Amino acid sequence: xxxxxxxWAFIGVFMSVAWILPTLPLVVSWLFRPRRANAxxxxxxxxxxxxxxxxxxxFKVQYYIxxxxxxxxxxxxxFLFPWALAYNQLSFFxxxxxxxxxxxxxxxxxxxxxxNALEWA
Amino acid sequence: MLELNASTLVFFIFAVLSIGGxxxxxxxxxxxxxxxxxxxxxxxxxxxFVLLAAPFMAAVQxxxxxxxxxxxxxxxxxxxxxxxNMREVFNRQWWxxxxxxxxxxxxxxxxxxxxxxxxxxxxxxxxxxxxxxxxQDLGVALVDGNQFVLxxxxxxxxxxxxxxxxxxxxxxxx
Amino acid sequence: MPEVCDxxxxxxxxxxxxxxxxxxxxxxxxxxxxxxxxxxFPLLLVIFLIWVERKIxxxxxxxxxxxxxxxxxLFQNIADALKLIIKEDITPAGADRLIFNVAPVIAMLSxxxxxxVVPFTPYNIGADLDIxxxxxxxxxxxxxxxxxMAGWSSNNKYALLGAFRVVAQLVSYEVPMVLALxxxxxxxxxxxxxxxxxxxxxxxxIVLTPVSAFIFYVSNLAETGRAPFDxxxxxxxxxxxxxxxxxxMKFGLFMANEFMHAFTANLLFAVIFLGAWAGPGATSVxxxxxxxxxxxxxxxxxxxLILRATxxxxxxxxxxxxxxxxxxxxxxxxxxxxxxxxxxxxxxxIAPSPENASDFVANIPQMVALLLGNAVILAAAFxxxxxxxxxxxxxxxxxxxxxVQIEGEKEALPATVATH
Numbered sequence: 001x002x003x004x005x006x007x008w009a010f011i012g013v014f015m016s017v018a019w020i021l022p023t024l025p026l027v028v029s030w031l032f033r034p035r036r037a038n039a040x041x042x043x044x045x046x047x048x049x050x051x052x053x054x055x056x057x058x059f060k061v062q063y064y065i066x067x068x069x070x071x072x073x074x075x076x077x078x079f080l081f082p083w084a085l086a087y088n089q090l091s092f093f094x095x096x097x098x099x100x101x102x103x104x105x106x107x108x109x110x111x112x113x114x115x116n117a118l119e120w121a
Numbered sequence: 122m123l124e125l126n127a128s129t130l131v132f133f134i135f136a137v138l139s140i141g142g143x144x145x146x147x148x149x150x151x152x153x154x155x156x157x158x159x160x161x162x163x164x165x166x167x168x169x170f171v172l173l174a175a176p177f178m179a180a181v182q183x184x185x186x187x188x189x190x191x192x193x194x195x196x197x198x199x200x201x202x203x204x205x206n207m208r209e210v211f212n213r214q215w216w217x218x219x220x221x222x223x224x225x226x227x228x229x230x231x232x233x234x235x236x237x238x239x240x241x242x243x244x245x246x247x248x249x250x251x252x253x254x255x256x257q258d259l260g261v262a263l264v265d266g267n268q269f270v271l272x273x274x275x276x277x278x279x280x281x282x283x284x285x286x287x288x289x290x291x292x293x294x295x
Numbered sequence: 296m297p298e299v300c301d302x303x304x305x306x307x308x309x310x311x312x313x314x315x316x317x318x319x320x321x322x323x324x325x326x327x328x329x330x331x332x333x334x335x336f337p338l339l340l341v342i343f344l345i346w347v348e349r350k351i352x353x354x355x356x357x358x359x360x361x362x363x364x365x366x367x368x369l370f371q372n373i374a375d376a377l378k379l380i381i382k383e384d385i386t387p388a389g390a391d392r393l394i395f396n397v398a399p400v401i402a403m404l405s406x407x408x409x410x411x412v413v414p415f416t417p418y419n420i421g422a423d424l425d426i427x428x429x430x431x432x433x434x435x436x437x438x439x440x441x442x443x444m445a446g447w448s449s450n451n452k453y454a455l456l457g458a459f460r461v462v463a464q465l466v467s468y469e470v471p472m473v474l475a476l477x478x479x480x481x482x483x484x485x486x487x488x489x490x491x492x493x494x495x496x497x498x499x500x501i502v503l504t505p506v507s508a509f510i511f512y513v514s515n516l517a518e519t520g521r522a523p524f525d526x527x528x529x530x531x532x533x534x535x536x537x538x539x540x541x542x543x544m545k546f547g548l549f550m551a552n553e554f555m556h557a558f559t560a561n562l563l564f565a566v567i568f569l570g571a572w573a574g575p576g577a578t579s580v581x582x583x584x585x586x587x588x589x590x591x592x593x594x595x596x597x598x599x600l601i602l603r604a605t606x607x608x609x610x611x612x613x614x615x616x617x618x619x620x621x622x623x624x625x626x627x628x629x630x631x632x633x634x635x636x637x638x639x640x641x642x643x644x645i646a647p648s649p650e651n652a653s654d655f656v657a658n659i660p661q662m663v664a665l666l667l668g669n670a671v672i673l674a675a676a677f678x679x680x681x682x683x684x685x686x687x688x689x690x691x692x693x694x695x696x697x698x699v700q701i702e703g704e705k706e707a708l709p710a711t712v713a714t715h
Binding site: 008009012059061063064065067068069070071072074075076078079081082083084085086087089090093094095097098100101104105107108111112115117 | 127131171176177180181184185188189190192193196197199200256257258259260261263264265266270273274276277278280281283284285287288289291
């Protein structure tokens with residue numbers, strides 16, 4: 001118990017300290033760098049052409065579908081980790097239950113594939 | 122009852138992150154900011170799981186909620202063009218949700234406080250379990266015929282169904 | 296007490312307690328020192344990594360690479376870093392300032408944090424979490440978020456488009472990566488990285504499950520945005536991708552982060568599939584274990600550098616198709632077959648018992664069975680690929696034949712004499 005607490009204390013300290021390291025060069029740079037901004041310099045970069053319209057345009061639905069397929073897989077995979085971990089202690093039935101779970105996962109993939117949900121275009 | 126030690130301090134840090142993030146979600150007018158606040162809130166939740174000696178749940182929280190659902194929310198926001206520039210309050214029924222939220226909070230406070238500090242409460246000293254369940258135990262329980270094998274398979278089926286539904290809806294308008 | 300205090304790194308806390316410090320404070324100081332050591336190591340390493348990468352790319356392209364600043368141009372990157380520090384830093388108009396500035400820090404943090412669970416030697420590991428594998432997968436997903444923040448806050452269409460593509464790529468390739476990780480977890484019966492290293496004392500996992508190793512390596516290439524999957528900076532179409540508006544040191548952080556991430560991914564490969572610190576004498580002389588780990592990492596890292604300098608970039612649709620229609624099905628089949636074979640090995644009783652798991656000979660029957668399983672998977676996969684490619688070639692040939700026929704009819708007309 002105390003060992004596990006120590007490990008997580010390490011992670012906690014790591015998380016609170018580690019962000020200082022990437023911030024340090026930013027701070028040093030902030031101290032030394034020149035500041036000669038003007039309106040043209042601050043323009044949005046678009047190869048010298050003035051940008052037209054709003055940046056936050058509507059994106060196509062494909063991104064969302066990939067995100068969704070990923071989410072489904074992610075949730076199922078998380079369930080599979082305890083199964084893989086307890087693998088050596090499982091009876092043949094329990095082992096089959098895990099396999100059935102993976103088959104259902106494969107099923108979802110096949111459906112998405114057949115419906116062309118995995119096409120980029 | 123509350124002694125000030127490192128674990129209490131860490132608890133308060135995560136509680137503030139969690140509640141502050143949740144407030145940010147509700148208060149911010151920018152949807153992407155809202156999504157980022159949600160991540161802060163979820164991260165606080167993950168920290169609380171670690172404090173409860175449930176590191177697996179913490180990893181799930183970060184992996185699924187921060188790594189997948191938050192990304193999905195941002196994708197969804199970018200999908201709806203008119204939503205990204207919404208800055209003013211456009212919903213006239215905010216007070217309905219405010220009342221609902223207050224009622225829910227009251228119910229939750231009573232629900233949490235009564236078993237602990239109520240007349241028959243445990244006064245917060247009860248040890249929930251002598252043994253700590255490992256992830257291995259979880260894995261065994263999930264596929265054990267006498268325990269959770271049916272919910273386990275149903276969860277898989279549910280996720281498959283969710284994906285089928287989402288694909289049908291998303292592909293519909295082409 | 297000299298006999299306690301001789302190894303300052305691993306026994307700092309008891310050493311301090313003996314000299315009269317409060318145990319909690321001693322614990323805290325030793326943790327802090329460990330954190331400082333582990334967190335700053337990748338940042339120092341990255342300067343050397345960029346030099347290695349530039350040198351190797353130069354050799355592949357028959358150039359010299361950096362060779363002016365310092366011996367063999369070793370100090371070139373220090374000079375570059377100094378230059379980046381004194382460069383003007385532009386935050387474009389309309390950018391979301393806070394998110395814009397925080398994004399590079401979070402990106403780098405997501406890589407540094409992974410180093411906390413890497414077992415450097417049998418005795419030295421930052422934090423031996425019992426969910427080590429899930430920890431680094433979860434931490435990597437925070438990096439995805441940083442890219443999204445950078446792209447969104449820049450207020451630039453290229454940046455946003457680039458970020459969206461990258462995020463779609465990263466989340467997609469996370470699926471086969473995690474699926475591939477299930478097999479080592481099964482073999483080691485643990486998610487702790489240190490246990491995984493100990494489980495490989497008998498035989499490295501790359502020998503037992505080459506298919507998993509292959510999937511993990513390829514999806515790592517994509518996760519870290521290396522060629523041929525470097526769509527993160529598709530110069531030809533997106534100018535630079537999500538970090539287009541970044542300049543000065545903030546850009547430097549993103550760039551350094553890319554190299555660091557690539558090395559870290561290969562480090563994880565070395566830990567999970569190449570036995571981490573395992574090697575002759577590693578248990579008695581810890582520093583030797585650390586050297587072995589670095590050598591193993593270099594052995595898998597250098598080919599990825601040569602690959603980067605050699606192969607062209609794939610198109611985004613090809614990359615997505617490769618992931619969802621090849622890697623993910625392969626990974627699923629791999630998990631099913633390996634799980635089945637492992638259970639079979641267990642039932643037949645030829646698996647190495649916990650006592651002789653670190654004995655090479657005891658692992659051989661299991662290895663043979665698993666290799667047979669892997670061979671079946673590979674044969675099936677390549678059979679499928681051949682079938683698909685053949686079908687595509689036939690349709691292409693039919694299309695060409697049809698076109699030739701039409702052209703031929705055109706040529707029959709007297710007026711059109713084409714000479715192409």
